[in-house]
Amino acid sequence: MATLYWEEEIETLPRVGLESIQLKRLQALVARVYETVEPYRRKMVAAGIEPGDIRQLSDLQKLPFTTKDDLRDNYPFGMFTMGLDDVVRVHASSGTTGKPTVVGYTKKDIDTWANLMARALTCAGASRGDMVHNAYGYGLFTGGLGAHYGAEKLGATVIPVSGGNSKRQITIMKDFGSTVLLSTPSYALNLAEAMEAMGIDPASLSLRVGIFGAEPWSENMREEVERKLNIKAVDIYGLSEVIGPGVAQECLQSSGGMHIFEDHFLPEIIDPQTGEALPHGERGELVFTTLTKEAFPVIRYRTKDISTLHTQTCNCGRTLVRMDKVTGRTDDMLIIRGVNVFPSQVEHVLMGIEGVEPHYQIIVERQGTMDTMSVEVEVSETLFSDEIKELEQLTRRITRDIKDILGVTCQVRLVNPRSIQRSEGKAQRVIDKRQI
Numbered sequence: 001m002a003t004l005y006w007e008e009e010i011e012t013l014p015r016v017g018l019e020s021i022q023l024k025r026l027q028a029l030v031a032r033v034y035e036t037v038e039p040y041r042r043k044m045v046a047a048g049i050e051p052g053d054i055r056q057l058s059d060l061q062k063l064p065f066t067t068k069d070d071l072r073d074n075y076p077f078g079m080f081t082m083g084l085d086d087v088v089r090v091h092a093s094s095g096t097t098g099k100p101t102v103v104g105y106t107k108k109d110i111d112t113w114a115n116l117m118a119r120a121l122t123c124a125g126a127s128r129g130d131m132v133h134n135a136y137g138y139g140l141f142t143g144g145l146g147a148h149y150g151a152e153k154l155g156a157t158v159i160p161v162s163g164g165n166s167k168r169q170i171t172i173m174k175d176f177g178s179t180v181l182l183s184t185p186s187y188a189l190n191l192a193e194a195m196e197a198m199g200i201d202p203a204s205l206s207l208r209v210g211i212f213g214a215e216p217w218s219e220n221m222r223e224e225v226e227r228k229l230n231i232k233a234v235d236i237y238g239l240s241e242v243i244g245p246g247v248a249q250e251c252l253q254s255s256g257g258m259h260i261f262e263d264h265f266l267p268e269i270i271d272p273q274t275g276e277a278l279p280h281g282e283r284g285e286l287v288f289t290t291l292t293k294e295a296f297p298v299i300r301y302r303t304k305d306i307s308t309l310h311t312q313t314c315n316c317g318r319t320l321v322r323m324d325k326v327t328g329r330t331d332d333m334l335i336i337r338g339v340n341v342f343p344s345q346v347e348h349v350l351m352g353i354e355g356v357e358p359h360y361q362i363i364v365e366r367q368g369t370m371d372t373m374s375v376e377v378e379v380s381e382t383l384f385s386d387e388i389k390e391l392e393q394l395t396r397r398i399t400r401d402i403k404d405i406l407g408v409t410c411q412v413r414l415v416n417p418r419s420i421q422r423s424e425g426k427a428q429r430v431i432d433k434r435q436i
């Protein structure tokens with residue numbers, strides 16, 4: 001029998017009680033990173049702040065922001081609070097250039113995360129008796145293992161199927177009786193298409209709910225996936241730097257938005273231009289401070305995701321603040337089939353290859369339910385007059401390097417010198433034709 005809450009007391013706590021927990025945790029966190037993480041201490045000293053200056057929650061705004069650049073500058077482990085002896089796992093996500101962003105977890109962090117994912121799954125209506133079909137990718141990406149540990153903690157049966165091989169996924173779904181699907185929303189649509197092609201009626205399966213995230217998706221997409229898979233679809237949000245999936249979860253009874261697990265993650269919305277904190281109800285950039293993480297906490301981490309916060313109590317009774325669906329980003333990060341891609345990473349790869357000109361364009365399209373990325377790149381005059389064989393070799397090399405470094409397969413097209421339109425201001429590096 002499904003229950004409504006995983007941790008009822010905390011999920012429905014009146015806000016005064018919640019804020020008192022947040023303040024205590026924030027104070028302890030700031031004191032700890034000041035002592036143990038040199039880059040945090042340096043920034044705080046430069047801003048003239050000491051841990052003792054955090055007396056109330058609003059003092060959070062005195063603390064400097066943390067960005068992906070800080071993580072890159074301290075790659076790989078320079079922002080960890082401890083040596084690797086107590087770090088039991090690392091994950092990584094895309095950095096803005098060649099190096100990934102690395103995050104680490106102690107045993108307790110893994111427990112906290114599993115607990116939060118169990119909370120998220122419960123919030124989405126899953127429970128012990130469920131057969132959880134986990135099609136998030138297993139590996140450095142936080143989706144697969146993050147959801148896996150949460151589903152086990154919940155006591156459900158997990159099918160660690162990971163991404164890809166849709167036909168096999170559907171056979172498994174049918175034979176094992178999957179009831180809960182975890183995947184990116186675009187992959188869910190992909191599965192729906194494959195199901196149709198296999199002549200399988202989704203109503204003949206046991207699938208009941210889908211928990212979709214890791215990329216933006218619209219209400220239209222929700223309707224489509226709900227109809228095509230004959231399920232209820234809910235949104236899950238998270239990012240590696242904060243913990244992974246399980247930062248916020250939409251509930252089944254939702255009157256809009258995802259509940260942020262605020263006893264662990266303190267959210268703010270800021271004006272991305274000025275950095276000023278904005279009141280609830282206003283749209284801006286989401287910023288998170290982790291309150292309980294041990295190995296890799298973050299203070300005021302700028303997610304670059306655009307959303308809005310609301311505090312009205314939800315139909316489900318949770319008092320936790322809700323965030324609206326993420327509607328976009330303040331930077332140029334693209335999410336292709338769930339993989340985060342920065343145009344600067346593509347540039348970094350291209351510039352490492354001789355004969356390739358610094359003129360390129362990335363074209364993103366949605367063919368059916370699949371995102372595709374192609375890269376058009378100019379080659380030098382001399383190379384262009386070379387044998388076809390050599391040009392083909394170059395195409396293969398670029399495709400391979402992009403796959404190796406970014407983790408996405410793309411189509412590379414070499415084009416004539418000076419054929420990509422020159423800009424008179426900002427170069428248009430990306431043409432995103434997807435309509436989500």
Ligand code: DLL
Pocket residue numbers: 093136141142143212213214215216217235236237238239240241244245246303305325326329335340
């Ligand atoms: O995508 C963690 C995750 C895994 C979330 C599985 C949900 C489900 P990263 O690879 O670090 O972590 O990418 C984080 O993905 O900053 C957003 O831009 C985007 N994102 C994540 N969830 C959503 C969502 C995982 N529900 C980045 N809606 C974030 C829109 C999302 N965008």
